[in-house]
Amino acid sequence: MFYDAIIIGGGPAGLAAALEASKRGLAVLLLEREDRTGGILKQCIHDGFGIVRFREKLSGPEYAHRFSAGLEAAGAEVRTFTFVSDIQECDGGFLVTASDASGMHEFRGRNIVLATGCRERTRNQILLPGTRPAGVYTAGTAQYLVNRLGLLPGKRVVILGSGDIGLIMARRLTLEGAEVIGVYEIKNTPSGLPRNIAQCLLDFNIPLHLCSTVTEIHGKKRIEAVTVSKVDAAGRKIPGTEERIPCDALILAVGLIPENELGEKLGLRIDPKTKGPEVDQRMMASIPGVFAVGNSLHVNDLVDYVSESAEIAARALSREYSERKILKIDLDPKFMYVVPQMLDLNAGLDELIFYFRSNAIYENPRLVVSVDGVDVWSRKYMILQPPLMERIKLSFGKFGLNENSKISFRIEVGS
Amino acid sequence: MTELICIICPNGCRLTVKGNGLKVEGAKCARGKEFARIEIEDPRRVLCTTVKTVFSTHPYLSVRTSKEIPKDKLMQVMKEIKNFRLERKVGIGEAVIENLLGTGADLIATEEFIEKEVL
Numbered sequence: 001m002f003y004d005a006i007i008i009g010g011g012p013a014g015l016a017a018a019l020e021a022s023k024r025g026l027a028v029l030l031l032e033r034e035d036r037t038g039g040i041l042k043q044c045i046h047d048g049f050g051i052v053r054f055r056e057k058l059s060g061p062e063y064a065h066r067f068s069a070g071l072e073a074a075g076a077e078v079r080t081f082t083f084v085s086d087i088q089e090c091d092g093g094f095l096v097t098a099s100d101a102s103g104m105h106e107f108r109g110r111n112i113v114l115a116t117g118c119r120e121r122t123r124n125q126i127l128l129p130g131t132r133p134a135g136v137y138t139a140g141t142a143q144y145l146v147n148r149l150g151l152l153p154g155k156r157v158v159i160l161g162s163g164d165i166g167l168i169m170a171r172r173l174t175l176e177g178a179e180v181i182g183v184y185e186i187k188n189t190p191s192g193l194p195r196n197i198a199q200c201l202l203d204f205n206i207p208l209h210l211c212s213t214v215t216e217i218h219g220k221k222r223i224e225a226v227t228v229s230k231v232d233a234a235g236r237k238i239p240g241t242e243e244r245i246p247c248d249a250l251i252l253a254v255g256l257i258p259e260n261e262l263g264e265k266l267g268l269r270i271d272p273k274t275k276g277p278e279v280d281q282r283m284m285a286s287i288p289g290v291f292a293v294g295n296s297l298h299v300n301d302l303v304d305y306v307s308e309s310a311e312i313a314a315r316a317l318s319r320e321y322s323e324r325k326i327l328k329i330d331l332d333p334k335f336m337y338v339v340p341q342m343l344d345l346n347a348g349l350d351e352l353i354f355y356f357r358s359n360a361i362y363e364n365p366r367l368v369v370s371v372d373g374v375d376v377w378s379r380k381y382m383i384l385q386p387p388l389m390e391r392i393k394l395s396f397g398k399f400g401l402n403e404n405s406k407i408s409f410r411i412e413v414g415s
Numbered sequence: 416m417t418e419l420i421c422i423i424c425p426n427g428c429r430l431t432v433k434g435n436g437l438k439v440e441g442a443k444c445a446r447g448k449e450f451a452r453i454e455i456e457d458p459r460r461v462l463c464t465t466v467k468t469v470f471s472t473h474p475y476l477s478v479r480t481s482k483e484i485p486k487d488k489l490m491q492v493m494k495e496i497k498n499f500r501l502e503r504k505v506g507i508g509e510a511v512i513e514n515l516l517g518t519g520a521d522l523i524a525t526e527e528f529i530e531k532e533v534l
C-alpha cells in the first residue's frame with residue numbers, strides 16, 4: 001500500500017489533516033503513539049476550545065471529538081499505540097518506520113504531515129538551582145495527574161511561570177482543594193492570555209508576582225520550600241529580596257517547544273525563532289512533500305488555528321508538485337515570528353493565511369506589508385503582545401512577484 | 416468605576432464599567448458589554464472538572480456544567496461532585512447529574528468512555 005499521505009500524530013492537528021485529506025478522496029494513514037487520538041486535548045478538560053471555529057466554548061475532549069468522530073467514516077486508516085521512530089526519503093515518497101505491540105512496521109507514502117505537537121520546557125532548560133527532590137512537576141504532567149489519574153500533586157503549591165497551562169492548573173488545583181500560594185513570573189508581563197489571568201487567578205484570589213522567580217529549591221526527598229526573589233530588568237536576581245516559601249509541590253509552566261526530532265533527522269530547515277520547520281504558504285517544509293502543522297510548526301495558543309493550519313496543508317496535498325520558486329519574507333525585529341516564512345511563487349498566492357507574534361507589547365501599532373518598497377496593505381491594532389498570536393489573510397497574486405521581489409512585514413509604532 | 420477583563424473570547428478586552436454597569440468602555444464588541452453587565456450583577460462561570468467512575472479502564476471522566484452557574488457556588492458544587500461516583504456509562508454530552516445543586520445546570524460528560532483496556 002502506498003498512501004497519499006502519512007500523518008504523524010493524532011492530536012487536533014493530525015485529526016484535522018486526516019479528516020480533510022480523506023474527505024478529498026486521498027488514501028490517508030494516521031499514526032498515533034498513545035491509546036487514543038486527541039493529543040494533549042485529552043487532558044485539557046477546561047472549556048474555551050473552539051471559540052473561533054464553532055463559536056462555542058468546548059472542553060478539549062469535546063473539541064477533539066468533533067474531528068475524530070467522523071474520521072474512519074471518511075475513510076482514514078487510524079493506528080494507535082504506534083510510535084514513529086524514523087522517516088526517510090524513498091523512491092516516489094517517504095518511508096516511515098514505526099513500532100507497535102506486534103513489532104516494527106514500515107509504511108510508504110507520497111506525503112508526510114508532521115503533527116507531533118510540542119513538549120514542555122523542563123527544569124534543566126531553565127537552569128533551576130537547588131536540590132532535586134520529588135514534587136517538582138511540569139504543568140502538563142500535573143494536568144495529566146489531576147485530570148486523568150485523579151491525583152493531587154500537592155496541597156501547598158507554587159507555580160513558576162505564567163503560561164496558560166500554569167494558569168489553568170492554578171484554578172484546577174484550587175478547585176480540587178489545594179492551596180495555590182502564588183504564580184511567579186520572571187518577566188514584567190504575564191505570558192498567558194488575559195482571560196486566563198482573569199478567570200483562573202483573579203476569580204480565586206491567587207496572587208501573580210511579576211519580575212519574580214524561584215531561585216532555589218529546598219528539601220531532600222520531597223520538596224519542602226522554595227526561595228523566590230525579585231529580578232531586575234535583565235532577569236538577574238536582586239540581593240536581599242529572597243523569601244522562603246514552604247510548599248509541597250512546585251509546578252513549572254515555563255513554555256513549550258515544538259517537537260521536531262523526526263523533521264530534524266530528515267533534514268528539514270528549522271526556523272530558530274519558532275523552533276519548528278520553515279514552511280511556505282501550504283505549510284510545506286524545505287523538503288517537498290513534507291508538511292508541518294499545529295504545534296510542531298509553531299506553538300499556538302488557540303487550537304482553532306491548529307486545526308486551520310492542518311487543513312491548509314491537507315488541501316495542498318497532491319501526488320505531484322511542480323518545481324518550487326521560493327521567495328523568503330523579510331521581517332523587522334519587532335516580530336517574534338511570522339509563519340509561513342516563505343512563499344512558493346509557483347503555488348497559489350491569494351487568500352494566504354499568516355500567523356504572527358510581536359516580540360514585545362506595542363500599543364496602537366500598525367502592521368504594514370510592502371512589496372518592492374511599496375506599502376500594499378496595513379492594519380491598525382489596539383495592542384500587539386507576545387501571548388496573543390495574530391492571524392491575517394493576504395493576497396499577493398496581483399503583484400506579479402518573481403524571485404527578485406522583496407516582501408517585507410513591519411510593525412510601526414508611535415504615529 | 417470597576418475594571419474587568421472580558422473572558423468571552425481570546426481578545427480579553429479590558430473593560431471599565433461606570434455607574435452600575437450602564438456605561439461600558441473598552442469592549443470591541445457587543446458581547447463584551449453584555450458580559451460586563453452580568454459580571455457586575457451576578458457573575459457566573461462554567462465549571463469543568465472530572466467525576467470518579469467505577470470503571471477501571473476509565474477511572475475519571477471529564478465533565479462540565481451545561482451552562483454557567485453562580486461563581487460563588489463553584490466550591491460548593493465541587494464538593495457535591497467529589498462525593499459522587501458514576502456507575503453507568505454515558506455518552507459525550509449526556510447528563511451525569513441533573514440540576515446540579517438546584518442551579519438549573521446539568522453536569523454533562525465531555526468525553527467518550529474508553530472501551531478497550533489500556534496496555
Ligand SMILES: Cc1cc2nc3c(=O)[nH]c(=O)nc-3n(C[C@H](O)[C@H](O)[C@H](O)COP(=O)(O)OP(=O)(O)OC[C@H]3O[C@@H](n4cnc5c(N)ncnc54)[C@H](O)[C@@H]3O)c2cc1C
Binds near residue numbers: 041118
Ligand atoms: C501540556 C500541554 C497543555 C496544553 N494545554 C492547553 C490548553 O489548556 N489550552 C489550549 O488552547 N492549548 C493548550 N495546549 C496547547 C495545545 O497543545 C494545542 O492547542 C493543541 O493541542 C496542539 O495540537 P497538536 O495536534 O499540534 O499537538 P498535540 O495535541 O500535542 O498532539 C500531538 C500528537 O502527536 C503524537 N505524537 C508525537 N510524536 C509522535 C511519534 N513519534 N509517533 C506517533 N505519535 C506521535 C502525540 O502522542 C500526540 O497525540 C497545551 C499544550 C501542552 C503541551
Ligand code: SF4
Binds near residue numbers: 421425442447
Ligand atoms: S469584548 Fe468582544 S472582542 Fe473583546 S474579549 Fe469580549 S467578546 Fe471578545
